[in-house]
Structures are given as C-alpha cells and as structure tokens.
Amino acid sequence: MIKKILYSLGALFITLYVASGFYAVEPEETAVTYIFGKMIDRNIEAGIHWNVPYPFGRQTVKNTKSNLFLSLGTTAPSLRNFTFSGRNLWMTGGASLVEIQIDIQYTIAQLDLYETSHDKPEFFLDFLAQKMLTRSLIEQSVDDILTTGRQLLGSQIQLAMQAELDISNIGIQIQDVIVKSLSPPNNDGVANAFQTVQNANSDRYKRLEEAETRKDQMLFNAEAEANRIRNEGLADQFTRIEKARGDTVRFASLAEEWQKSPETMERRIYLEEMSEILNGVKVYVVPDKSNQNDTVQVIGN
Template sequence: MNWDWDKLQEKRQRQQGQNPPPRPPRDQDDEASERGEPRARRTPFGKGRQPDGNPFNRLSQMRVPKGRAVILVVLAVVVLWLLSGIYIVNPDEQGVVLRFGKYDRTEGPGPHYAWPVPIESVYKPHVTQVLRSEVGFRSVGQSATFQQGQLRTIPEEASMLTGDENIVNVQFSVQYKISDPVQYLFNVSAPTALVRNAAEAAMREVIGNSQIDSAITDGKLKIQSEATQLLQQILNRYGAGIQVIAVQLQDVHPPQDVIDAFKDVASAREDKSRIINEAEAYRNELLPKARGQAAALRNQAEAYNATRVRTAEGDASRFDALRQEHAKAPKVTEQRLYYEAMEGILSGAKDKVLMDGAAAGRVLPYLPLPGLDQPQAPRGPEKK
C-alpha cells in the first residue's frame, strides 16, 4: 500500500513537469514485502537472517524505548553522585565541611555524610598529630635524630645576638599540634613556614634579653620557657589555630672562631664554682662546730656563776644565823664552832696521835712530810 502511494506521487509530479524526489533506500525486507514474501528478521549480531522460530529474534523485538533508557542512566548517575558524599573521619582527625566554599560545620570521628562536590567539600586535618619544626638546622634523612652527623646547620637562622652584644649559634626545635582546625585551614596559607618564622623571631627576642653565659650554661630552661610563651602569643595574634607544646634547645654554642676561648672561660668558671663550693662546705662544717663550742662555754660560765652566787648567798645566810645565835649565847656558840672546826680537821687526817697535856709538853710536834704515807717499792737482792 505504501509502494502504490509512492508511485502515485511520482506520476503526479511527472504530469506537473517536476522531477521526482529521490527515493529513500530500501532494504531487502521492503522489497520482499512488496513481492508478498515474509520479512527476514535481523539478529542482534549483524545482518544475518535466522528463522522466525529462533529465540534471538524474540529478544531483538523486546527493545527499551530510548527515553526510558536515558532516564535510567540519569538516575544511576544521580545515585552514584549522592553516594559519593559518604565519608569517614578517623579518630585522630576532624572533618571540616564547606558549603559552596564557606565554612559550615565541624564533624567528629566516625562516618558522616556531606553533599557531594560542588555543593560541599570536606577537609580532614590530623588534630592529634604532634608536628615538628626545626630552626637553625635541618635533619638529614627520614629519621629526625639529633646526632651531629645527621644535622645540617643553617647559619642565617642559627646566628643570634645576646643582650651583652655577643654572637651565639642557637639550634632548636618546636613541637606543636592543631588546636583549631578551622583557623589552621583558612587563616594562614603556609602554617609550617609561619611556625618556623614566628619561632625564630621569638627566640631572637628572648636571646636578645639574655646574657651569653646564661644561654650557654644554666639559663637554658628559662630561655625555653620564655620562648614557648612568646611563640604562643604570636600565633594567637595571627589566629593560626596552633598550640605550642614545647620549644627545645638542641645546641647553643659560640661561633667556631672563638669557641676555644669560650671553653677556657667556661673551664675557669667551673673551677671558680668548685672552689667556692669547697669553701662553703668548709665554712658550713666549721661554723656549727664553733657555735656549739661557744654555746658550751657560755653554759659552763653561766652555771659557774650561778653556783658561786648561790654558795655566797648560802654562806652569808649561815654567817648571819651564827651571828644571831652568838649574840644570844656567846660561849656556847664559840664552843660549838670549835668542836665543828676540830671535827673537820681531824676527819681529814688518816693517822691520829693522842697525847695528854704532860706528854704533849715534852715532845716536838711535827708535820707529816709528803710521800711518807705512800708505800715504798721493794728493794732487790743485795750484791756481795
């Protein structure tokens, strides 16, 4: 029927003196249909013909409309795009979510969801990791050790001027971590360089207020503490979101040209300290001993004084009592005093000789010579 309509159109155009439009190409199926023959079915593998009873012909007839296929593809792409917003924050991280480039929220550890790019984007900085910045030197290799053979000195960073106008080389490191991830990500563009530059500025100020002797010997702890506080104040003014854990001095020494002279000065200072300590030890040993002896002598003098005073007072009281008794009975008191005196004299003598008055008038009294009462050593045998 379609072919008759086409012939009729061509005939009309010839009658009107027009050229017939070109016919669209027809395949063998159309020609077979014009002849009343059944159409051969195309297989999905090419132009080969297969009988109508083959199952591949049935599958080729079950075609999905093009509009519905496009919708399914779009839905699959949308689903995959939405699923790409699932993310996981590790325990040592914090998730910072931006919506259209502006900060929106902060998420803790665990699984979370954010609208996929370009609506939202997620940054996950390590907030518990301790970072390290080196000033005045650089560690060589992956392992950050502090051995002299594995360090590379940076003279322009290490050379500093002390308060007494001496040059000293200071090598130190800074340990820090992220305290505020939002400030750390968006307030500064190069946080590592910021920490290094701020640490160098803080250390230069602290060293500039210190003496070289203090920086080299016993003032390192004070310098580290002051540098840590000053560096934290600088980073807080910048709003860097960084917490300074510690500033550690690795090596503090004078320039290489004068290091021998400084070593001699340090040795002399150590000798001076040693001698002073020895003198103080001798003084601490001698002074308490002298104070003890002085206190003992003072106590003995006070005791002797108290004894003499009490004895004198007792003798005076006794004499006053005797005086009163003598006034009442002179002869009896004198006789009593005589007896007491003789008792005291005779009680101290070992040998006593008693003689009556007649015998005492005829003998010569004598006093015992020293050594007569001592036993004499036995004599040895006489020689013939």
C-alpha cells in the same frame, strides 16, 4: 557528521570537566572548597567529594591529623623557604652567643582559619618561632640556658607561640617544642673562651661552696665555744652564789656567838686569822749572838 563529532567532543569535554571536580580526602586530611574565590564548605572530612572545577572553583586539601615540623637553627630542609646565614647563632642575656637547634611540632587545627587568616601561614609560624626563641633566650643568662634553663626553654617557647597563635586566630596548634641541641658557638677560639668562662664559673661556685662550708664550720665552732663559756660562767656563778651563801651562814653564826661572848669570839677570830696567815709563812729561827741572854729571833718570809 561533523556536528555529531562536535557534539560528542563537547559532551566529552563537559563530562571530563565535570569529572575533574571530584577529589578525594584521606582520613588524616581535611578540605575546604571555594567558588569564585569565596569559601563555600569548611572542614570537609574524609571521602570522595565534588566541587565546581577550575577556574570557577577550587579546593584545598591538607593533613590535619599528623604532626608537621618546623626546624630552627639548622641547615636541614624545613618549611623555611628563605635562607638566613646566621640562624645557627642566637644571642642570650649578657650578649653571649649560643648555637641552638629546635624542632617545632604542630598541627593544623582549623583548616578554614589556616587558609583565610594569613597569606603564608608557614612563614608567619617561622617568624613567630624565631621571635619567641629570641625573646626566651635574651631573658636568660647563658649559664642558666646551658644548665637549668635548657629544660624549660622548650615549654616557654611553646606557651608563648600558642598564645600568639590564639590571638591571631590562625588555626594552628603547637604540639611540642623540642630543643635538639644547645651549645657554645662551634668556633675554636670562641669555644675555648667560652669553656674558660665555664671553668671559671665552676671554680667560683666551688669556692663559694667551700666558703659556705667554712662559714658553717666557724659558726658551729663559735656556737660551741659560746656554749662552753656560758656553761663555765653558769658554773662559776653557781659556785660563787653557794660560797656567798655559806659565808653568810658562817658570819651569821659568828655574829650570834659574838653577841653571847664578844671577848671569846674576838680571840677565836684572831687565832683563826693568824693560823691562816702563818700557814703561808716560812719561819726561820736565828740565834741572837749579840744578846747575852738565851734568846732567838724569829724571822718570817
């Protein structure tokens, strides 16, 4: 009787032990199995499966279809299993500080690599995210990060992390890196000083734009003045050339006439020149009282 009970208990134990080797894999999950610590089956798909029960065998089932999340720069719960008191503050180029929060979305692309390449892949991913965030921030000035660089920051981190993960062959695929918040440190004194710097930079850019506008206007005015002077010079040049041509024709005509009748031309030229001279002279007629004859003096001015 006792033997039957023992046999029954043994059979029940064996049945339960064997039955404990069954496990389920959901559609969004993948599994790997181990026997005596060695991986036997890799990337087991959805369904009911059996493996040698513990302690001789075990299986790991992970979600490989849905996005997993890792957050940096926040006190909200994440995959991080350790604390970092200053993790909200990150240094940028120029030794400035910013508060930043990013969410990293990733999937386990290959569970077998994820299980075997690193003891704690979540910690490795967290460390890698901090490393690439620090590198991306330190390569840029705080002005660029808070303006144009913000849109590029997420893609820079994603590409850098994926390159490192591919080299490490860790089986993780980065889907997206989202910059949720980015601002100066949340401290009144620092924030005010930062805002002062930002205002000064804005004023500097404004003054540079005004100076550029003034420079363009001055260049435009200078070019217009240069064109005016050039046009006036060309007009004066044309006038002088035409006058010189006219004088040349006139002198040639006079020379021809002089060849024919020198005395007549000399008299004519003399009269023309005297006419031009006398046209600009005031003439006063004054009687000469000391002279007994009826004569007058002609005084020119």
